[in-house]
Amino acid sequence: MLEQANNGDNTLMASPQLLQGGLARSERHTPSVPTLTPAMILHRLQTTLELEELLEIFSNALAGMVPHDGLTFDHPDMGIHISQGRLSRHVCSYNLMVERTEIGQLRLLRGRKFKEPELIALEEALSMLTYPLRNALLYRQALTSAQTDPLTGLLNRTSMTRMLDRELAVATRSGRQVCMLVVDVDFFKQVNDTHGHQAGDHVLVAVAERLRALTRKSDMVFRYGGEEFVIVISETDAESAATAAERVQEVIRSAPHTLDAGQQIRITASIGVAMQRPNDSPASLFKRADQAMYRAKNSGRDRIEWED
Numbered sequence: 001m002l003e004q005a006n007n008g009d010n011t012l013m014a015s016p017q018l019l020q021g022g023l024a025r026s027e028r029h030t031p032s033v034p035t036l037t038p039a040m041i042l043h044r045l046q047t048t049l050e051l052e053e054l055l056e057i058f059s060n061a062l063a064g065m066v067p068h069d070g071l072t073f074d075h076p077d078m079g080i081h082i083s084q085g086r087l088s089r090h091v092c093s094y095n096l097m098v099e100r101t102e103i104g105q106l107r108l109l110r111g112r113k114f115k116e117p118e119l120i121a122l123e124e125a126l127s128m129l130t131y132p133l134r135n136a137l138l139y140r141q142a143l144t145s146a147q148t149d150p151l152t153g154l155l156n157r158t159s160m161t162r163m164l165d166r167e168l169a170v171a172t173r174s175g176r177q178v179c180m181l182v183v184d185v186d187f188f189k190q191v192n193d194t195h196g197h198q199a200g201d202h203v204l205v206a207v208a209e210r211l212r213a214l215t216r217k218s219d220m221v222f223r224y225g226g227e228e229f230v231i232v233i234s235e236t237d238a239e240s241a242a243t244a245a246e247r248v249q250e251v252i253r254s255a256p257h258t259l260d261a262g263q264q265i266r267i268t269a270s271i272g273v274a275m276q277r278p279n280d281s282p283a284s285l286f287k288r289a290d291q292a293m294y295r296a297k298n299s300g301r302d303r304i305e306w307e308d
C-alpha cells in the first residue's frame with residue numbers, strides 16, 4: 001500500500017497505508033478506457049469550475065493510465081469532503097499545493113497495489129489538475145461568500161429565499177408544514193450607542209452562535225439583516241414551533257453577553273411565528289412572521305407573537 005505526498009515543491013514521500021473499509025478488487029475504471037494525451041486531459045480539466053465535476057473529469061481522464069475504484073478529495077479548512085466511486089484497499093494519497101498554498105488532499109483507491117509507472121503517470125496528471133483545482137476552490141469560495149453574512153457566518157437573506165423555496169415544496173409534498181421564526185433583537189441601537197459599534201457586532205455574533213447552537217441540524221438560521229434573524233424549522237407542527245420559539249427567547253435573554261471591555265449586558269428579542277399555509281411563497285410566509293414580530297415589539301418586546 002502506498003501513500004504519496006506531492007507538496008508542490010517537488011518533494012515526494014512514500015509510506016505504506018491501509019484504508020479501513022471495502023476490499024473491493026474490481027476497478028471502476030478499466031484499462032480498456034483509451035489513454036488521453038496530456039493536452040487532451042488539460043483541455044478537459046479546464047472545462048469546468050464545479051469541484052465535483054472537475055474531479056469526475058480527472059478520474060475519467062486518468063482511467064486509461066491508472067485504473068482505480070474510487071477517488072476522494074478533502075479540504076478540511078473549507079469543510080469539503082468529496083468521495084466518488086468506492087473505498088478500496090490500496091490508497092495513493094497526495095497533498096496538493098499551488099504556490100505554497102495547500103489546496104487539499106487527493107486520494108486514489110483500488111483493490112491492488114499501484115505500480116511505479118502508474119504513479120509517474122498519476123503525478124503527471126496531478127500536475128495538470130492543480131491549477132484547475134485551485135480555480136474551482138476559488139469559485140466555490142466566492143459562491144459561499146455570496147451566500148453567507150460575513151459578520152456572523154450565518155446564511156444571508158438571498159440564501160433564505162432560495163432555500164425556503166425548496167423547503168416549502170418539500171413540506172407540501174410530505175403533507176407537513178414549515179415554521180418560520182423572525183427574531184429581532186430589542187433596543188439594539190442602544191447597545192451601539194452605549195457601548196460602540198464593535199460591541200454591537202460582538203452581540204450580533206454571540207446571538208448568531210446561540211441560535212446556531214440551539215437549532216437542530218435540520219433547522220436553518222439566517223441573518224436577514226441588521227439585528228433581525230430568521231429561523232426556518234422544516235416539517236413541524238404548531239406545538240413544536242411554540243416550544244422552539246420559547247427556547248429561542250430563553251437562549252437570548254438567559255445569560256448576559258460579555259463585551260470585550262468586560263462589561264456584561266443582557267439583551268432580549270421580539271419573536272414572530274408563522275406556519276406555512278397552502279400556496280405560501282417565501283415572501284408571504286416571511287411577511288406574516290415579520291408582522292407578528294412587529295406586534296411583539298409593539299406589545300412591549302421580549303415577547304412571542306403568532307401570525308393572525
Ligand SMILES: Nc1nc2c(ncn2[C@@H]2O[C@H](COP(=O)(O)OP(=O)(O)OP(=O)(O)O)[C@@H](O)[C@H]2O)c(=O)[nH]1
Pocket residue numbers: 151184185186187188189190192196197198199200201204225226227297301
Ligand atoms: N453594530 C452593528 N449595528 C448594526 C448592524 N446592522 C444594523 N445595525 C444597527 O442596528 C440598529 C437597529 O436599530 P433599530 O432598527 O432602531 O432597532 P432597535 O434599536 O433594536 O429597536 P427595536 O427593534 O424597536 O427594539 C441601527 O442603529 C443600525 O445601525 C451591524 O451589523 N452591526
